[in-house]
Amino acid sequence: MPLTTTRELFAKALKGKYAIGAFNVNNMELVQAIVEACEEEKAPLILQISKGARQYANPVYLKKLIEAAVSLSNIPIAVHLDHGDSFELCKQCIDEGFTSVMIDASYEPFDKNVEITRKVVEYAHKHNCVVEAELGHLVGVQFDEGEEGGGYSKSGHYTDPDEAVKFVKLTGCDSLAVAIGNSHGAYKFKGDQRLDLERLKAIKKALMDAGLGDYPLVLHGASSVPQYLVDEINKYGGKLQDARGVPEADIEVARRLGCAKVNIDTDLRLALTAGIRKVLWEKPSEIDPRKYLGPARAMVKELVRHKVRNVLCCAGHAFD
Numbered sequence: 001m002p003l004t005t006t007r008e009l010f011a012k013a014l015k016g017k018y019a020i021g022a023f024n025v026n027n028m029e030l031v032q033a034i035v036e037a038c039e040e041e042k043a044p045l046i047l048q049i050s051k052g053a054r055q056y057a058n059p060v061y062l063k064k065l066i067e068a069a070v071s072l073s074n075i076p077i078a079v080h081l082d083h084g085d086s087f088e089l090c091k092q093c094i095d096e097g098f099t100s101v102m103i104d105a106s107y108e109p110f111d112k113n114v115e116i117t118r119k120v121v122e123y124a125h126k127h128n129c130v131v132e133a134e135l136g137h138l139v140g141v142q143f144d145e146g147e148e149g150g151g152y153s154k155s156g157h158y159t160d161p162d163e164a165v166k167f168v169k170l171t172g173c174d175s176l177a178v179a180i181g182n183s184h185g186a187y188k189f190k191g192d193q194r195l196d197l198e199r200l201k202a203i204k205k206a207l208m209d210a211g212l213g214d215y216p217l218v219l220h221g222a223s224s225v226p227q228y229l230v231d232e233i234n235k236y237g238g239k240l241q242d243a244r245g246v247p248e249a250d251i252e253v254a255r256r257l258g259c260a261k262v263n264i265d266t267d268l269r270l271a272l273t274a275g276i277r278k279v280l281w282e283k284p285s286e287i288d289p290r291k292y293l294g295p296a297r298a299m300v301k302e303l304v305r306h307k308v309r310n311v312l313c314c315a316g317h318a319f320d
């Protein structure tokens with residue numbers, strides 16, 4: 001099956017109240033684990049590549065790995081640039097055949113974010129590529145004063161519903177990444193902090209009321225940091241203290257509220273690391289990479305199967 005665009009995947013996901021997993025890839029083992037898991041679960045899939053992944057693996061290697069995955073599988077797969085930080089990088093990926101790009105100018109003031117995003121949208125749409133943009137900041141373990149209770153402060157880090165409407169109308173972006181307490185990495189929350197799901201509901205409603213329909217929202221920083229993986233890493237010599245992710249129950253609510261794309265990278269890293277650590281700890285004389293990368297790849301695959309089946313609920317929807 002040829003590469004697909006996220007526009008089609010999102011329309012079906014929103015209708016069916018499931019989310020598409022967007023998994024970050026940096027090497028062959030990750031591509032294989034994710035694609036095999038989704039193939040077995042008959043799940044539609046977004047493989048996403050960051051600027052760092054392109055620097056690490058070389059864009060041509062990644063492209064060829066994905067071509068191999070696409071030719072060996074039957075499920076719809078979209079290839080997406082994660083956190084594109086400039087028009088030039090987005091253009092490069094569009095020219096290379098990515099079916100989707102993210103322009104993340106969320107670090108800029110609102111007007112500048114609009115200007116950069118609109119430029120990417122204009123180029124992308126001429127080339128049959130769709131665009132994800134971002135509004136608001138992903139803040140990590142430090143919450144903005146006064147936002148903890150879920151107030152809609154315009155000055156803060158969280159996405160404001162009215163600004164989201166304005167932003168989508170001005171830019172014409174195809175999906176929007178929101179900041180509702182989500183953040184990247186293995187240290188997302190302190191204590192019992194959670195996602196601001198009321199805000200997500202308000203953003204969705206504002207977009208709907210403004211005539212933008214069932215608009216696809218994107219949840220970055222959606223790794224749940226499973227405790228069994230943290231424990232496994234620590235058991236075999238790792239040191240992860242107070243690692244905490246988004247509870248899977250929150251992801252499920254976000255999915256039902258209209259997050260059509262859910263980004264997962266950290267959980268893949270944890271699974272791969274746990275697998276490698278276990279083998280090297282138990283067999284310190286092992287030097288064949290296949291002997292530790294193989295079991296690590298199997299752990300990533302199990303994790304992805306669990307996500308698509310039990311959390312994102314996109315399993316079985318590959319041929320909707």
Ligand SMILES: O=C(CO)COP(=O)(O)O
Nearest residue numbers: 185220221222223265266
């Ligand atoms: O948002 C992500 C990639 O863009 C990944 O988030 P995690 O760090 O929670 O996996």
Ligand SMILES: O=C[C@H](O)COP(=O)(O)O
Nearest residue numbers: 024050052053083184265
């Ligand atoms: O959003 C960040 C992703 O986890 C990608 O991370 P990276 O930039 O280290 O490849």
Ligand SMILES: [Zn+2]
Nearest residue numbers: 104106134138
């Ligand atoms: Zn961002």
Ligand SMILES: [Zn+2]
Nearest residue numbers: 184220221263
């Ligand atoms: Zn992200």
